[in-house]
Amino acid sequence: MGTMILKLAARNLLRNTWRSGLTAGGIAVAVGLLIWTNAFVEGYMAQMIEGTTAVELGQVQIHRGDYADQQAIYKSFEPKPEMMESIRSVEGLEAVAPRVEFFGLAGTERKSQTTRILGVEVGAEKDVSLLDDAIEKGRWLEPSDQGREVVLGQSLARQIGVDVGDELVVIAQAQDGSLGNDLLDVVGIVKTQNNMIDRQTAIVPLKEAQFLGALGGEVHELAIRTKKPDQAEAVANTVRQRLADRRIEAIGDDGEPKKVGFTVQSWQDLVPEMNQMIQMSKSSIWIYYIIIYLIAALGILNTQRMSALERRREFGVIQAIGMSPGRLFGVVMLETVILSLFGALLGVLAGGGLSIYHAAYGFDMGIFASHDTFSMLGVGMSAHVYFIVTLEGVLQPVLALLPVAILCGLWPALSSANLDPASAIAGRQ
Amino acid sequence: MSLIEVSGVERTYRQGEVEVHALRGVDVTVEGGEFSALAGPSGSGKTTLLNMIGGLDSPTAGTVDVNGSRISDMDRSKAADYRLHHIGFIFQAYNLVPVLSAYENAEFVMMLQGVPKAERRERVVPMLREVGLEGMIDRKPSELSGGQQQRVAIVRALASRPKLILADEPTANLDSETSADLLDLMLELNQEYGTTFLFSSHDELVLERARRVVRLRSGQIESDQRDSDEQVA
Ligand SMILES: Nc1ncnc2c1ncn2[C@@H]1O[C@H](COP(=O)(O)OP(=O)(O)OP(=O)(O)O)[C@@H](O)[C@H]1O
Numbered sequence: 166m167g168t169m170i171l172k173l174a175a176r177n178l179l180r181n182t183w184r185s186g187l188t189a190g191g192i193a194v195a196v197g198l199l200i201w202t203n204a205f206v207e208g209y210m211a212q213m214i215e216g217t218t219a220v221e222l223g224q225v226q227i228h229r230g231d232y233a234d235q236q237a238i239y240k241s242f243e244p245k246p247e248m249m250e251s252i253r254s255v256e257g258l259e260a261v262a263p264r265v266e267f268f269g270l271a272g273t274e275r276k277s278q279t280t281r282i283l284g285v286e287v288g289a290e291k292d293v294s295l296l297d298d299a300i301e302k303g304r305w306l307e308p309s310d311q312g313r314e315v316v317l318g319q320s321l322a323r324q325i326g327v328d329v330g331d332e333l334v335v336i337a338q339a340q341d342g343s344l345g346n347d348l349l350d351v352v353g354i355v356k357t358q359n360n361m362i363d364r365q366t367a368i369v370p371l372k373e374a375q376f377l378g379a380l381g382g383e384v385h386e387l388a389i390r391t392k393k394p395d396q397a398e399a400v401a402n403t404v405r406q407r408l409a410d411r412r413i414e415a416i417g418d419d420g421e422p423k424k425v426g427f428t429v430q431s432w433q434d435l436v437p438e439m440n441q442m443i444q445m446s447k448s449s450i451w452i453y454y455i456i457i458y459l460i461a462a463l464g465i466l467n468t469q470r471m472s473a474l475e476r477r478r479e480f481g482v483i484q485a486i487g488m489s490p491g492r493l494f495g496v497v498m499l500e501t502v503i504l505s506l507f508g509a510l511l512g513v514l515a516g517g518g519l520s521i522y523h524a525a526y527g528f529d530m531g532i533f534a535s536h537d538t539f540s541m542l543g544v545g546m547s548a549h550v551y552f553i554v555t556l557e558g559v560l561q562p563v564l565a566l567l568p569v570a571i572l573c574g575l576w577p578a579l580s581s582a583n584l585d586p587a588s589a590i591a592g593r594q
Numbered sequence: 595m596s597l598i599e600v601s602g603v604e605r606t607y608r609q610g611e612v613e614v615h616a617l618r619g620v621d622v623t624v625e626g627g628e629f630s631a632l633a634g635p636s637g638s639g640k641t642t643l644l645n646m647i648g649g650l651d652s653p654t655a656g657t658v659d660v661n662g663s664r665i666s667d668m669d670r671s672k673a674a675d676y677r678l679h680h681i682g683f684i685f686q687a688y689n690l691v692p693v694l695s696a697y698e699n700a701e702f703v704m705m706l707q708g709v710p711k712a713e714r715r716e717r718v719v720p721m722l723r724e725v726g727l728e729g730m731i732d733r734k735p736s737e738l739s740g741g742q743q744q745r746v747a748i749v750r751a752l753a754s755r756p757k758l759i760l761a762d763e764p765t766a767n768l769d770s771e772t773s774a775d776l777l778d779l780m781l782e783l784n785q786e787y788g789t790t791f792l793f794s795s796h797d798e799l800v801l802e803r804a805r806r807v808v809r810l811r812s813g814q815i816e817s818d819q820r821d822s823d824e825q826v827a
């Protein structure tokens with residue numbers, strides 16, 4: 166019996182191949198479009214996160230507890246080896262790099278500019294950020310560097326008027342109040358699309374920055390790269406737990422000695438506006454679902470209604486010879502479900518296939534942007550989006566289609582089951 | 595007890611303000627094994643009466659019992675189930691499910707009944723052969739003539755061995771020769787299986803073959819004649 170119902174439903178759909186094909190095609194387009202969009206959004210967001218975090222930020226940052234209120238050169242801490250070890254062993258963590266960061270003046274005899282001095286441990290930094298990849302001219306810092314090397318943001322170098330091979334004077338107020346200064350060699354220029362780096366930053370080896378700031382072995386920041394971008398919050402939580410009991414002796418803003426802990430922030434905490442935008446994009450996709458499925462629903466409903474109306478007489482006869490209204494309801498309902506599932510399958514193949522293609526070769530948004538890269542919220546974005554296909558992104562449109570299909574099938578199925586067989590056979594309404 | 599007992603049946607249809615009295619007090623009984631016809635001019639109530647007996651329609655007044663069950667009181671699902679197991683139906687035309695083959699149409703009722711596949715085949719194939727459809731069992735209804743389609747409908751109605759087969763103008767769309775052949779076939783099956791046939795027609799050639807003719811006029815029984823032309827009711 167079950168196979169008979171299936172056979173009836175399938176053959177009825179094949180009876181009007183043109184109409185069924187068109188409806189299934191419509192469903193396929195809707196499902197495929199949503200799958201493709203999901204993969205696009207996933208890829209685009211990942212790219213935004215990467216653009217935000219990869220260049221310099223990292224996915225998680227650790228600072229002294231009082232650093233966030235007001236960044237100051239004296240709010241440093243010693244990255245003790247056993248503390249570093251306990252951080253390094255956190256699950257999902259890829260690398261951790263210590264940094265020193267303060268403001269000073271950089272320039273030549275002719276021109277100088279307020280500059281953010283960023284001290285990095287050359288070896289570890291390579292694993293955490295993409296600063297080394299952003300070299301536009303010259304070279305990146307080497308572990309063998311003697312400590313007099315500096316890499317400048319592109320706009321900063323242009324403004325001061327220095328280039329690779331030139332000398333640069335750096336002056337900064339050290340944490341003890343003394344004035345540190347040094348003469349550095351410009352070895353490289355970076356261009357990142359990140360305004361903070363391009364316009365304001367001079368990157369020097371960690372030791373050099375610690376010397377300029379009279380920081381000894383202390384640093385301001387530990388930047389962490391996680392294995393996957395979506396692990397940021399989990400890693401931040403674990404690190405937070407591990408550092409929870411640690412306190413350092415410090416001098417407060419008021420000059421009184423006090424104990425401070427550590428602040429651990431994921432990129433979501435560090436750039437909340439970016440996180441908000443991502444969350445908003447992800448939730449607003451539902452509006453898109455509703456619009457697309459409303460259109461698809463009209464198509465399904467129309468097809469199934471027409472095909473049920475055309476068969477009133479046939480359904481009357483079938484009920485007259487003993488098919489129960491419930492079974493007839495099942496047949497008509499099944500037709501809609503089969504049609505929708507078939508359409509959904511086509512949609513999965515088409516949308517999934519195209520998404521996989523765009524995951525491998527990228528999707529060129531050049532049609533929307535005039536440059537190959539563009540800046541969004543100060544973050545450099547490539548116009549080439551690499552899609553990310555997730556099981557959820559593929560299944561969600563299919564699962565969301567099911568209730569739509571069932572709702573659309575309900576009306577034709579109910580009206581077929583409830584028709585008056587005598588009138589239907591006689592051709593009366 | 596008679597197989598069919600119709601007593602005091604009235605059926606009034608409402609069409610807006612107008613009331614149509616399709617049946618106005620019909621009493622008739624049919625015994626098991628009869629081969630009887632309902633005759634009467636168009637609009638006299640033949641279809642309405644057959645629908646009442648088959649539980650496709652309910653009387654405004656009166657009762658209908660089939661095989662001891664009060665079909666006139668059953669709800670839609672119950673009546674459908676009752677038809678499935680006790681009554682075969684044949685209609686004027688387009689009886690068959692277009693997407694199913696002659697064979698699949700013929701086994702349809704038994705399939706609804708849940709008769710196993712092998713048994714269905716065992717019953718349907720010889721019957722299709724008997725009605726002259728050998729070699730056509732895989733054809734779709736659209737590939738069969740009107741007469742051939744009606745034969746499939748007869749097999750479908752008969753294969754599940756119901757007590758009663760109701761046929762509303764089964765020959766209306768056929769030429770007279772084909773009609774006569776079909777009637778002969780029905781009569782043969784009536785005798786072979788003992789199935790009761792009640793069919794309607796206005797074709798005198800067809801009515802000739804009935805053992806009993808109940809004539810309706812304006813929703814009332816005008817006459818009830820048995821074989822030998824003697825008045826019964
Ligand atoms: N559902 C209905 N609504 C309104 N009027 C109806 C309905 N069914 C039947 N009638 C009317 O009841 C009367 C009897 O109809 P019925 O179909 O039983 O006649 P019939 O004898 O079968 O006629 P025919 O030989 O043309 O098939 C007719 O006047 C018809 O118009």
Ligand SMILES: [Mg+2]
Binds near residue numbers: 640641642762
């Ligand atoms: Mg009629």
